Amino acid sequence: MSKWRIFKNGLFKNNPVFVVYLGLCPTLATSTGIRDGFGMGLAATFVLLGSNTIVSAARRIIPRKVRIPCFIVIIATFVTIVELFLSAYQPALYKSLGLFVPLIVVNCIILYRAESFASKNRVFDSFLDALGMGFGFTLALLLLAFIRESLGKGTLLGYTLIPGFEPAVIMILPPGAFLTIGLLMGFFNWRKNRGRTAKCD
Amino acid sequence: MKKRGDSAYNMVIVLALLCAAAGLALGGTYRVTRGRIEAQKERERMAALRIVFPQVKKDGFREVSSPKSAFAAGGKYHEAYDDSGKLVGYALEAAGTGYSSTIRVTVGIDAKAEEIRGIKITFQQETPGLGANCEAVEVEETLWDVLVGKREKTPAREPKFQAQFRGKNLDHFVKVGNKYQNIDGLTGATITTNAVTDAAVAAVKEFKKRILKSSDAE
Amino acid sequence: MSLGTIFAILISVIFVNNFIFSRFLGLCPYLGVTKDTSSAIGMGMAVTFVMTMASIVTWPLYRYFLEPFGLERVLRTTSFILVIASLVQFIEMVLQKVNPALYKALGIYLPIITTNCAILGVAVLNIDKFHDSYLGSIVQGFGAGLGFTLAMILMSSVRQRMEMADIPKALQGIPIAFVTAGLMSMGFLGFSGLIK
Numbered sequence: 252m253s254k255w256r257i258f259k260n261g262l263f264k265n266n267p268v269f270v271v272y273l274g275l276c277p278t279l280a281t282s283t284g285i286r287d288g289f290g291m292g293l294a295a296t297f298v299l300l301g302s303n304t305i306v307s308a309a310r311r312i313i314p315r316k317v318r319i320p321c322f323i324v325i326i327a328t329f330v331t332i333v334e335l336f337l338s339a340y341q342p343a344l345y346k347s348l349g350l351f352v353p354l355i356v357v358n359c360i361i362l363y364r365a366e367s368f369a370s371k372n373r374v375f376d377s378f379l380d381a382l383g384m385g386f387g388f389t390l391a392l393l394l395l396a397f398i399r400e401s402l403g404k405g406t407l408l409g410y411t412l413i414p415g416f417e418p419a420v421i422m423i424l425p426p427g428a429f430l431t432i433g434l435l436m437g438f439f440n441w442r443k444n445r446g447r448t449a450k451c452d
Numbered sequence: 453m454k455k456r457g458d459s460a461y462n463m464v465i466v467l468a469l470l471c472a473a474a475g476l477a478l479g480g481t482y483r484v485t486r487g488r489i490e491a492q493k494e495r496e497r498m499a500a501l502r503i504v505f506p507q508v509k510k511d512g513f514r515e516v517s518s519p520k521s522a523f524a525a526g527g528k529y530h531e532a533y534d535d536s537g538k539l540v541g542y543a544l545e546a547a548g549t550g551y552s553s554t555i556r557v558t559v560g561i562d563a564k565a566e567e568i569r570g571i572k573i574t575f576q577q578e579t580p581g582l583g584a585n586c587e588a589v590e591v592e593e594t595l596w597d598v599l600v601g602k603r604e605k606t607p608a609r610e611p612k613f614q615a616q617f618r619g620k621n622l623d624h625f626v627k628v629g630n631k632y633q634n635i636d637g638l639t640g641a642t643i644t645t646n647a648v649t650d651a652a653v654a655a656v657k658e659f660k661k662r663i664l665k666s667s668d669a670e
Numbered sequence: 671m672s673l674g675t676i677f678a679i680l681i682s683v684i685f686v687n688n689f690i691f692s693r694f695l696g697l698c699p700y701l702g703v704t705k706d707t708s709s710a711i712g713m714g715m716a717v718t719f720v721m722t723m724a725s726i727v728t729w730p731l732y733r734y735f736l737e738p739f740g741l742e743r744v745l746r747t748t749s750f751i752l753v754i755a756s757l758v759q760f761i762e763m764v765l766q767k768v769n770p771a772l773y774k775a776l777g778i779y780l781p782i783i784t785t786n787c788a789i790l791g792v793a794v795l796n797i798d799k800f801h802d803s804y805l806g807s808i809v810q811g812f813g814a815g816l817g818f819t820l821a822m823i824l825m826s827s828v829r830q831r832m833e834m835a836d837i838p839k840a841l842q843g844i845p846i847a848f849v850t851a852g853l854m855s856m857g858f859l860g861f862s863g864l865i866k
Contacts, residue, residue: 283580283581284580312466314466320467321466321470324471324474327474328478331478331481332477332478335482338485338492339492346575346577347577347580349577403581409591410591410598411593411595412594412596413594420581420640423580423581424579
């Protein structure tokens, strides 16, 4: 696979959230606003980059039997680094992401890529894969956050969209998250199916 | 992944090396960020104090240790002295159970514990758009204004919900049933509204009773 | 800690702040294992057990080991997840030896539980909410598992019925599961304010 293909893979075709259905917990929880969603996306991308790179670099040394604990240690280290930097340089974002910053360590996307790609491929390829997957995750978050913030708070990035608009608060509450993602997934499925039947003709 | 190196010896060595490397990375990061994290905490603490007592300078605040109570959630409260050394009032650290988090409030009161000078919510993780509006500052520009470049930014204001506590005497806080009569509640967030108000009022009352040993507190 | 407080914690974590419907924790198994009720119950029981054990082990680790040495910010996440992973391994081994029948029923779920964000989530929440109360942490851990199981059972019952419903092709499977979860989550919103 060409370098470009490796990167692009995680963006749309194998988008971790909408195609592989991974990383759903943080996607739903932190998409109440674009600022938070983007912050989470970047934090997770950073951890993904770090873990994919190190796992790939060490892939010939890590014995198979203990690979999962090794991956966990590597991922947890990067997550802690992110936690420390966020609480030092972006305390407001850290507070609003709350519980979900340490939870990046159990974000299935990261372990999934370490196990199925980074442990079997070269360092630069793994780096690109991480970049693609991370950006794909961030795109999913932004899409959800855009819908939820504009409909649920009437704002984008904190600024009002239409003055006097009474937002549908349910959108920023848990039901709104579930409904939005369910309908979005349905929409993407529909597009995929349409493409398929058209080709058969 | 290496298949041959599955011996127990090898596994232990690799794991040990990995943990050592991780330890170094974490230790290093901690050293780099620790100073800033502590400074941040100190800055937030000072900011809360200055907001409730704008006329008091930084070194006018004296920390007093106290066992945890309604008015000393972190085990301490502050005395506030103005430039001439006169006791202006106290800053209490109240806390209350909100809807989805424990809300922490710094309450500034006068020296007789009869009037709330102001409050500052220092920690909350309430529902965004509802309870979290207790910290919301009214921004007048819309997104369009920002994009188009209308640069007159609204000056940083006090959150509307918290501003209403300024200069209110204790008997302003009358609760009938589950609602405070004179408090402008947060839309759709009665629990958060009550949590903040209850915490502030309870802190002042208990402070008055325990520290000032005033006889007219109930 | 009075019985009343324990009851209040349980109500709070099972209904008011249900891990799946309010906190978004534990969604992966939620989607994967709720196709039929018996596997939902099995997964629920396994998760409850692991959550309780994780609460029992991580709280003292944090309070008596990390905090006294000032390591709580640096090592919390790493030590918690490693402890949880080892705990799950350990439980699997013990279960295999002690109760092979139970192992056959629940054993397949155990490895996936390690990456279940609900387990790490409850460990971290325990420190947040019950920093000073060991018993409170354990009750919350146990209750969180119960709430999770409840959500699983509710979901699987509905999904089993949906097998026979006429759902548009694009929505079949995961999408409609999410929409259903959304409706149930709305129902659970009704519990808010139950516990002061």
